[in-house]
Amino acid sequence: MVGKYLRQVINRIGIPKIALFCVFLFLAYAVYFAQPYLITELFQAHLSTNCQILLVLAMAVSLMMMPLINSCNNSFIQAVRKFSKQILWESVVNKPFSYFSDKPVGKVQSYIKDVSFACRELEQSGLGVVVQMSVMLIMYTIMLSIQNIFVGFLYLFFFDSYMLISVWMARKNRDNVAASLKSASKVNEYIIDYYSNIETILATNSKDFEEQNMDKILNDEQNTFIKVQKITNEASLFQQFLIVILACIITVLGQFLIGTKENQALSLILILLYSIVNLSGFGTQYLAIEEFLNRIRSGLSELEYGKNAAKNLSAFKFDQNAKTIAFKQISYSYKNKQDVFQNLDLEFKKGKMTALAGPNGTGKSTLLKLLTGFYQPQSGQIILPFAKQPKLLYLPQSAQLFNRSIMANICYPNNKVAIEEVFKLIEEINLKTLIHTEKDLTAKTPGDFKNKISGGEKQKILFLRAIVSKPQIILLDEFTSNLDENTITIVYQMIKKYLPNATIISVVHRFAELKYYDEVVNLKKD
Numbered sequence: 001m002v003g004k005y006l007r008q009v010i011n012r013i014g015i016p017k018i019a020l021f022c023v024f025l026f027l028a029y030a031v032y033f034a035q036p037y038l039i040t041e042l043f044q045a046h047l048s049t050n051c052q053i054l055l056v057l058a059m060a061v062s063l064m065m066m067p068l069i070n071s072c073n074n075s076f077i078q079a080v081r082k083f084s085k086q087i088l089w090e091s092v093v094n095k096p097f098s099y100f101s102d103k104p105v106g107k108v109q110s111y112i113k114d115v116s117f118a119c120r121e122l123e124q125s126g127l128g129v130v131v132q133m134s135v136m137l138i139m140y141t142i143m144l145s146i147q148n149i150f151v152g153f154l155y156l157f158f159f160d161s162y163m164l165i166s167v168w169m170a171r172k173n174r175d176n177v178a179a180s181l182k183s184a185s186k187v188n189e190y191i192i193d194y195y196s197n198i199e200t201i202l203a204t205n206s207k208d209f210e211e212q213n214m215d216k217i218l219n220d221e222q223n224t225f226i227k228v229q230k231i232t233n234e235a236s237l238f239q240q241f242l243i244v245i246l247a248c249i250i251t252v253l254g255q256f257l258i259g260t261k262e263n264q265a266l267s268l269i270l271i272l273l274y275s276i277v278n279l280s281g282f283g284t285q286y287l288a289i290e291e292f293l294n295r296i297r298s299g300l301s302e303l304e305y306g307k308n309a310a311k312n313l314s315a316f317k318f319d320q321n322a323k324t325i326a327f328k329q330i331s332y333s334y335k336n337k338q339d340v341f342q343n344l345d346l347e348f349k350k351g352k353m354t355a356l357a358g359p360n361g362t363g364k365s366t367l368l369k370l371l372t373g374f375y376q377p378q379s380g381q382i383i384l385p386f387a388k389q390p391k392l393l394y395l396p397q398s399a400q401l402f403n404r405s406i407m408a409n410i411c412y413p414n415n416k417v418a419i420e421e422v423f424k425l426i427e428e429i430n431l432k433t434l435i436h437t438e439k440d441l442t443a444k445t446p447g448d449f450k451n452k453i454s455g456g457e458k459q460k461i462l463f464l465r466a467i468v469s470k471p472q473i474i475l476l477d478e479f480t481s482n483l484d485e486n487t488i489t490i491v492y493q494m495i496k497k498y499l500p501n502a503t504i505i506s507v508v509h510r511f512a513e514l515k516y517y518d519e520v521v522n523l524k525k526d
């Protein structure tokens with residue numbers, strides 16, 4: 001899963017770009033790690049002035065390498081940031097409806113953020129460290145081997161062993177990291193839950209209770225992170241100790257084998273110093289690589305990345321000669337639940353308004369969702385009296401407005417409608433209580449009205465969307481629940497006026513509204 005995801009990110013950035021970046025990193029680090037050689041050469045007594053100037057210039061270039069690497073890395077990281085999020089977003093938007101209804105938005109948002117962050121960090125600490133360490137080990141092994149082949153190999157053996165020990169220690173840390181990630185997502189979810197229930201919380205005076213809950217979650221998070229950090233710190237400390245011991249052994253053996261000629265001793269000491277300084281971070285950096293890989297693995301699994309819904313055969317059949325939307329022997333049950341429908345046969349006349357009535361829990365909303373294609377029935381067929389997929393509009397019970405202008409909300413998705421026409425409809429449905437000016441319509445988002453959009457006004461905006469988009473099928477789920485008597489009469493008049501040919505199925509609970517419908521279908525409890 002992680003491999004597939006990272007491969008996708010790499011492909012989007014482009015393999016030639018990545019190869020070029022790696023070559024640049026390799027050369028830049030080679031120049032940087034030449035410093036022990038340049039310093040040793042500078043201290044040689046017999047050098048000409050020209051040689052000294054050249055060496056000083058080379059040293060200056062070498063010292064510039066780290067900032068140069070960092071600035072190139074930055075533009076690379078921004079590409080990783082964009083594509084890692086883009087791939088996750090594509091994976092999420094292609095999920096079936098049940099994914100969105102089952103997974104809390106806080107979780108999805110938190111994991112997308114976390115995986116893409118880990119991906120960026122992985123690039124920085126992963127790719128960067130691998131190239132940096134490889135260049136250093138290759139260069140210094142060669143430089144030491146030129147002086148004494150045994151010391152060169154001893155260096156390579158000791159420092160490779162050190163890296164292997166670091167890797168082994170990092171692996172032990174895996175599970176803790178996954179746990180820390182989960183507790184971080186809990187905090188995020190809690191904040192979103194608090195925000196969406198703010199009215200209930202304030203009305204029931206339960207701020208203290210909520211604070212205690214949050215304290216508990218924060219404490220859990222703190223403890224898990226402390227645990228992870230403690231293991232990481234202990235591992236780094238041990239590795240730092242190990243590297244110093246190894247360097248001491250090489251120094252003693254090196255001086256014995258290479259000799260104590262001034263420039264050779266200086267070169268050996270400098271190489272070891274550079275190795276310690278750069279490699280001492282290796283343990284932590286490797287732990288970070290492991291941590292980021294774990295974060296990506298855990299986040300992808302929570303987001304169900306790569307897990308696509310088994311493609312059911314569509315239950316829809318199109319027949320342009322048919323006169324009704326027909327449910328034929330439809331059976332449907334939610335996951336591990338009792339059947340909502342068993343061999344259901346129902347018909348809704350094309351071009352007519354049908355009220356769907358019945359007691360709570362008989363499956364009225366489920367029926368509409370089957371018609372939208374959100375859910376696939378386990379068996380049966382739905383005949384649609386059209387040549388191909390008709391234009392459909394669905395207003396669920398809990399429909400929300402987009403955080404976009406009211407105009408964009410009414411004309412969704414992208415209907416090209418003149419402002420004057422929309423204003424006429426606004427007047428007709430009495431939405432002038434909210435929309436006074438063109439700015440109210442085209443510039444203000446629902447949030448800009450400072451929560452002053454009432455439930456009824458929201459329903460009016462959503463209803464205007466149905467009028468403007470002129471769909472062939474309209475599915476309404478208790479769309480008048482927040483409207484007053486007068487507005488209810490107006491909206492039914494508007495339906496007759498603007499949507500005379502649409503096939504409308506509307507869940508209705510109020511008996512008084514049934515008079516506006518051509519047909520009534522009653523769903524009964526078995």
Ligand SMILES: Nc1ncnc2c1ncn2[C@@H]1O[C@H](COP(=O)(O)OP(=O)(O)OP(=O)(O)O)[C@@H](O)[C@H]1O
Binds near residue numbers: 101335337359365367
């Ligand atoms: N997402 C879901 N997962 C599992 N069960 C569900 C889900 N949605 C609805 N149900 C169950 O399916 C049955 C039918 O629910 P549905 O919402 O379709 O009924 P309804 O007739 O629209 O009810 P109401 O009049 O209360 O809105 C109920 O028993 C409900 O608990």
